[in-house]
Amino acid sequence: MPRPNTMTQALALLLSPIAALGRAVLSLVAELGGLCIFMGKGLWRIVFPSPAWRKIVQQVYFIGVKSVFVIVLIGLFTGMVLGLQGYYTLVKFGSEGLLGAAVALSIIRELGPVLTAIMITGRAGSSMAAEIGIMRISEQIDALSTMGINPLRFLIAPRLAASLVCFPLLTAIFDVVGIGGGYLTGVVLLGINPGVYFDRIDSTVELGDVTGGFVKSLVFALLVAAICCFEGYFTHTRREGFGAKGVSLATTSAVVLSCITILVADYVLTSFLL
Structure with a gap:
């Protein structure tokens, strides 16, 4: 029996981590490419051949209207916490009159779009992935294709369109309620002059701040809807499990x-919008 080539074994052992890293990178690139193609096809099906208005309205109700209570609640307490923390920070420098500007800019630029997107992801995004995943493992999506109905137009495009409508609107609600929460803490509880609070907001917040927040919300809407629908649509291809376990995964x-992508995209967009 010939002796094994120890040099070859050592080289293979040395290169195995590099090979594993290469496989991981290739898998990530393939996943991102599939997601981009999936997103592009979904956006195309929103308009062509014609918008599915009834399905879009249903998804607007599910994603938007049913999320209003959560957004209002989170926005109110976020604004109140910002008002409380901001007051006790600014009062050390004798600048408590800037509380309105600090609360408004923090919410409009960052917290409004980001927290709104994360809350919708937890409430509606998880439901999107689970619903489409169950349809996939129960072969309902295959049945749609058999009947000549495009699953992307019937399932994915309405969710993308509804997200693009709902995210900016819910972000606007969050911003207004958050500023109101800061008012409750700063003016009602801590005694800041209400005229000073709103005057600082009016003189500090610019149109570019509001526009930047809405741009972020649109990008988050596209990313969240695409990722959640993509994960559910391709549940059957997961290697970790199939059936009910695949849907849960x-x-x-x-x-x-979605949450990781929101935070990464927020940093990238902020670096361009500032």
């Missing part, structure tokens, strides 16, 4: 990836 993956 797809739902978890959709929420985690």
Whole structure:
């Protein structure tokens, strides 16, 4: 029996981590490419051949209207916490009159779009992934294709369109309620002059701040809807599990990836918008 080539074994052992890294990178690139193609096809199906208005309205109700209470609640307490923390920080420098500007800019530029997107991801995004995933494992999506109905137009495009409508509107609600929460804490509880509070907001907040927040919300809407629908749509291709386990893994993956993507995209967009 010939002795094994120890040099070859050592080289293979040395290169195995590099090979594993290469496989991971290739898998990530393939996943991102598939997501981009999936998103592009979904956006195309919003308009062509014609918008599915009834399905879009249903998704606007589900994603938008049913999320209003959560957004109002989170926005109110976010504004109140910002008002409380901001007051006790600014009072050390004798600048408590700037509380209105600090609360408004923090919410409009960052917290409004980001927290709104994360809340919608937890409430509606997880449901998107789970619903589409169940339709996939129960072969309902295959049945749509058999009947000549494009699944992307019937399932994905309405959710993308509804997200693009709902995210900016819910962000606007969050901003207004958050500024109101800062008013409750700063003016009602801590005694700041209400005229000073709103005057600082009026003199500090510019149109570019509001526009930047809405641009972020549109990008987050596209990313969240695409990722959640993508994870549910391709549940059957997961290697970790199939059936009910595959749906649960797809739902978890959709929420985690969406939240991570929101934060990464927020940093990238902020670096361009500032």
